[in-house]
Amino acid sequence: xxxxxxxxxxxxxxxLTAETARMGGLTEAAVAxxxxxxxxxxxxxxxxxxxxxxxxxxxxxxxxxxxxRLIALRQPMANDLRRTVAAMxxxxxxxxxxxxxxxxxxRTLILADVEPVSPLTRSIERMGRLVAGRLKDxxxxxxxxxxxxxxxxxxxxxxxxxxxxxxxxxxxxxxMGDPRTITACAHLxxxxxxxxxxxxxxxxxxEIVHYxxxxxxxxxxxxxxxxxxxx
Amino acid sequence: xxxxxxxxxxxxxxxLTAETARMGGLTEAAVAxxxxxxxxxxxxxxxxxxxxxxxxxxxxxxxxxxxxRLIALRQPMANDLRRTVAAMxxxxxxxxxxxxxxxxxxRTLILADVEPVSPLTRSIERMGRLVAGRLKDxxxxxxxxxxxxxxxxxxxxxxxxxxxxxxxxxxxxxxMGDPRTITACAHLxxxxxxxxxxxxxxxxxxEIVHYxxxxxxxxxxxxxxxxxxxx
Numbered sequence: 001x002x003x004x005x006x007x008x009x010x011x012x013x014x015x016l017t018a019e020t021a022r023m024g025g026l027t028e029a030a031v032a033x034x035x036x037x038x039x040x041x042x043x044x045x046x047x048x049x050x051x052x053x054x055x056x057x058x059x060x061x062x063x064x065x066x067x068x069r070l071i072a073l074r075q076p077m078a079n080d081l082r083r084t085v086a087a088m089x090x091x092x093x094x095x096x097x098x099x100x101x102x103x104x105x106x107r108t109l110i111l112a113d114v115e116p117v118s119p120l121t122r123s124i125e126r127m128g129r130l131v132a133g134r135l136k137d138x139x140x141x142x143x144x145x146x147x148x149x150x151x152x153x154x155x156x157x158x159x160x161x162x163x164x165x166x167x168x169x170x171x172x173x174x175x176m177g178d179p180r181t182i183t184a185c186a187h188l189x190x191x192x193x194x195x196x197x198x199x200x201x202x203x204x205x206x207e208i209v210h211y212x213x214x215x216x217x218x219x220x221x222x223x224x225x226x227x228x229x230x231x
Numbered sequence: 232x233x234x235x236x237x238x239x240x241x242x243x244x245x246x247l248t249a250e251t252a253r254m255g256g257l258t259e260a261a262v263a264x265x266x267x268x269x270x271x272x273x274x275x276x277x278x279x280x281x282x283x284x285x286x287x288x289x290x291x292x293x294x295x296x297x298x299x300r301l302i303a304l305r306q307p308m309a310n311d312l313r314r315t316v317a318a319m320x321x322x323x324x325x326x327x328x329x330x331x332x333x334x335x336x337x338r339t340l341i342l343a344d345v346e347p348v349s350p351l352t353r354s355i356e357r358m359g360r361l362v363a364g365r366l367k368d369x370x371x372x373x374x375x376x377x378x379x380x381x382x383x384x385x386x387x388x389x390x391x392x393x394x395x396x397x398x399x400x401x402x403x404x405x406x407m408g409d410p411r412t413i414t415a416c417a418h419l420x421x422x423x424x425x426x427x428x429x430x431x432x433x434x435x436x437x438e439i440v441h442y443x444x445x446x447x448x449x450x451x452x453x454x455x456x457x458x459x460x461x462x
Contacts, residue, residue: 072312172414176413179407182403186420
């Protein structure tokens with residue numbers, strides 16, 4: 001009987017981790033697709049991403065409910081508690097990434113109606129690939145419980161900032177040079193900001209994975225500070 | 232002995248609610264101050280807000296830790312569980328509002344170096360007062376456990392969107408009319424976006440308070456949809 005309880009408790013924990021990993025895969029796909037949509041001005045894909053987002057919301061609510069239930073009924077200790085809280089927090093970060101991908105998709109619909117600003121497309125693409133890669137890497141770290149990989153994502157947070165800063169300047173230069181591009185550039189400014197925020201969520205997830213595995217907080221002072229100034 | 236345990240459990244719950252309410256007060260002040268700083272181009276106030284943000288991060292981490300501990304050790308049921316989870320989630324939303332206020336403060340430092348775009352100040356002020364008022368109202372609803380007030384905040388979510396949309400158009404018009412304002416306007420675009428996101432967090436908190444008190448989810452379909460498109 002006791003073993004049955006222990007077994008079912010481990011099952012619950014494993015299910016929680018698996019659901020979070022699966023939500024990670026769906027989010028990764030949403031982010032990659034939103035980047036494709038904005039680069040190719042693909043309305044159909046954008047509409048599809050917008051429609052798919054609700055599933056991420058439902059998954060997040062489900063993971064949260066299961067985590068709280070597990071904490072309340074199973075009273076997990078140490079490692080298991082960290083694992084449960086990690087699933088809940090990673091799901092929250094993924095849900096926000098999904099919202100940001102949806103927002104990029106919505107802006108794609110607007111951008112598809114205006115004149116493209118082609119030279120900027122390459123800069124958006126570079127930044128987007130970098131951010132999508134970080135999200136992939138940190139989800140690899142999570143599913144493989146690979147703390148070194150999580151640390152790698154975390155320490156390279158400033159690369160995204162550099163891309164964002166240079167894209168911000170590039171966008172402003174375009175706007176000043178040709179005021180007809182202002183509407184498109186204003187939306188691309190938010191696309192860039194959304195990508196940067198997805199990168200921040202990847203950093204958050206890296207911290208959560210690190211804490212889950214080691215029980216130690218990462219010290220933000222050690223990381224080149226990345227918060228929202230990047231003017 | 233048993234009564235002692237019950238008493239101390241209630242104490243823990245009350246402390247959690249009080250700390251969350253207090254964090255609410257500090258966040259409300261940070262948001263109101265960040266608005267003043269940007270409107271008055273007040274660098275000293277902006278620097279102060281940036282310095283104060285860490286306290287909100289610490290409070291949030293503390294409330295989260297206490298909530299999880301309470302769920303694990305006390306196994307609260309029904310109302311008490313909702314109350315505990317509500318404190319944790321409200322603290323998360325407040326921490327994000329604090330980050331957004333800090334970001335407005337950082338942009339204030341940049342805006343103080345460039346030519347002011349005076350006519351826009353009034354629009355930013357109107358939107359800012361509206362958003363600060365919503366945050367105040369929802370925190371009133373939380374501390375008074377007033378579900379009607381929470382519903383009021385929730386149903387009037389679209390007012391912020393209308394302000395944001397009109398401000399977005401106004402900013403683009405300025406940029407087009409006078410390209411020298413582009414840098415200032417780009418930062419004001421993000422200030423407006425930050426205010427709108429603080430408004431979204433107030434809406435989230437309204438949903439959490441409603442669920443805490445009634446045990447019922449609010450149906451988003453009933454609310455004029457407010458997500459991030461507002462182009």
